[in-house]
Amino acid sequence: MKHALRRFFEIILAIILLTLSLPVFLVTIVIVLVDSPGSILLKQKRVGNGGKHFRLYKLRTMKRGANGNWPMHTQVNDPRFSPVCRLIRSTCIDEIPQFWNIIKGDMTFIGPRPERPPIVEAYNERQRDILKFTPGLFGISQLVFREGVVVSEKIDVELRYYENRTIWSDIKVLLYTPLVLLSHISGKINPGKEATNHKHAWLERAILGQKAVS
Numbered sequence: 001m002k003h004a005l006r007r008f009f010e011i012i013l014a015i016i017l018l019t020l021s022l023p024v025f026l027v028t029i030v031i032v033l034v035d036s037p038g039s040i041l042l043k044q045k046r047v048g049n050g051g052k053h054f055r056l057y058k059l060r061t062m063k064r065g066a067n068g069n070w071p072m073h074t075q076v077n078d079p080r081f082s083p084v085c086r087l088i089r090s091t092c093i094d095e096i097p098q099f100w101n102i103i104k105g106d107m108t109f110i111g112p113r114p115e116r117p118p119i120v121e122a123y124n125e126r127q128r129d130i131l132k133f134t135p136g137l138f139g140i141s142q143l144v145f146r147e148g149v150v151v152s153e154k155i156d157v158e159l160r161y162y163e164n165r166t167i168w169s170d171i172k173v174l175l176y177t178p179l180v181l182l183s184h185i186s187g188k189i190n191p192g193k194e195a196t197n198h199k200h201a202w203l204e205r206a207i208l209g210q211k212a213v214s
Contacts, residue, residue: 011103018099025096035084036063046114049134054106057097061085090184098137110170111136112158127155133162143180144204172207
């Protein structure tokens, strides 16, 4: 009953947010198509709860003809994205289609970021424990890491969070998310500032507390 009630409110919230964000998303689609003509949506196979495969939806922001298969994670100053699309990605507007994934039940609002099958196939036994959790649109790895992600570090942080998560820790994730987004947006619109391969260690400590040290 509790799970059904949570899913009901989750679906309602996702529908509301999808509806409210639609005008901004439509404008962003036009910007992306002018900047780099091509398909509108990116559909990628990802691995979710229990190892189940699903289609994740995103606004396509890579340049036309770019190789989206390698490297599998966005790199620092990734040349596959134009400056305009880098800015769009920093706002997470490209993630709006994932409200549909939440409505379908593939994802939830807060959870580990789903990976592609080739990456999951390389997980060791301990790392596969992350598949016990439903992947999310927001989460600690999206705050602590941004570009140039090291998979082993990402999973380590996620496991320490989701195996010990509380309502308060989820609230902290929600509170820090807009602050981190503003920081990344600021970095993208400053032409004199180059992105660096970084990890927000202070956020890891702020959210995980003593568990920030593995």
